[in-house]
Amino acid sequence: MSKARTLYDKIWDDHLVDSQDDGTCLIYIDRHLVHEVTSPQAFEGLRLAGRKVHAPVKTLAVVDHNVPTTPDRVNGIKNEESRIQVAALAQNALDFGVEYYSEKDKRQGIVHIVGPEQGFTLPGMTIVCGDSHTSTHGAFGALAHGIGTSEVEHVLATQTLIQSKAKNMLVRVDGKAPEGVTAKDIILAIIGEIGTAGGTGHVIEFAGEAIRDLSMEGRMTVCNMTIEGGARAGLIAPDEKTFEYIKGRPRAPQGEAWDKAVEYWKSLTTDEGAEYDRVVVLDAANLPPIVSWGSSPEDVIAITGEVPNPDDIKDENKRSSKWRALKYMGLTPGTKMTDVAVDRVFIGSCTNGRIEDLRAAAAVAKGRKVASTVNAMIVPGSGLVKEQAEAEGLDKIFLEAGFEWREPGCSMCLAMNDDRLKPEERCASTSNRNFEGRQGYKGRTHLVSPAMAAAAAIEGHFVDIRDWK
């Protein structure tokens, strides 16, 4: 009998083109997503070498990081740097015959929201993008990870990638998550547990009842932040929910091809008895809603908790780095998280900019008003998410409550466009990174779920969503 294999082993084996004695391997890449930030030099490299894109139909380009999120963007992008970068992608896509969604196309949005939405992301595939949050696509049981610009050029030219095999790690979240505890809280808790280097050298497979219970949107939230736990990629075995999500999407297989695909996808599970190099188990029933307090995604605490005291940390380097984080964040040990006031609220990003996230935020915002001290914005992850939300009347709920309702893009997830924090502004954000300067120079980011962010907007400070009436 052949050796029991993990889901990762299976996808790896199915894509292995060549392997050398030193562990260097060549793998086939099924799908390549491209955005404006990490692709210009890659296309330029092809141009200089007189090469073509090897498989244009397996490549999809979309603008997201630099685009403004105000409606006037259709009249041209004012910021020069952004305008140049967006124009370069449009030109490269045209020159190399790659499908491209511009800011005027309603299919445009954050690359990791667009791929699944179009059925471009499918189970069992290898998917890459010059972007660390490519791990999002692992929610479909696809081996998906970020690559650097020189690798983008390599994949464009050859549809292959040089890789070494990672180790297998299992993160199992048993039991049922309590009311008010979302996919975002689950992944923040996992990162809090394993640390930002916890997954280094591994591909993490997420399993257990609490993961199975998640919608595809929730699973994407979990896999999206796998990279913040240091892992190369995150994976969730596909199931009926996955097939249901994919069925009928523009790029999904149809007819007989669909049946064949589903049959194959059903084989994408870890075999009984397969071994993982590392196993971490969490109990969902014990998880609270979570909020980050520092400048690393591992700096997390229960909403019922207090700002921790770094003096309690034994390791000297870690202690001083956490003191620095607190200073940056303008927080004092012992402060209750529910006493921390916010100036801004950002609901969006490839972590939490999908329809389900907006529904969760709208459920909290309905019939209420954003606090007078808070400036809050909702940025749908794609034009299609925006359209769906508007069809459901969510935009009206948000606008009536005093939230801004924007056009799709990365927006205030990172300070690469006009949406950014001012120095020392404090933000409840549904994004994935709270690094220094991430949302703007000296800006202070607290990572939370969409419902927690919406509730903070209304109360003007963090609140425990479980107490929300």
Ligand SMILES: CC(C)[C@H](C(=O)O)[C@@H](O)C(=O)O
């Ligand atoms: C700009 C891009 C390369 C970057 C990434 O790789 O993730 C960005 O998307 C981010 O979230 O920091």
Ligand code: SF4
């Ligand atoms: S939304 Fe944020 S995390 Fe996602 S791709 Fe854009 S910048 Fe990166």
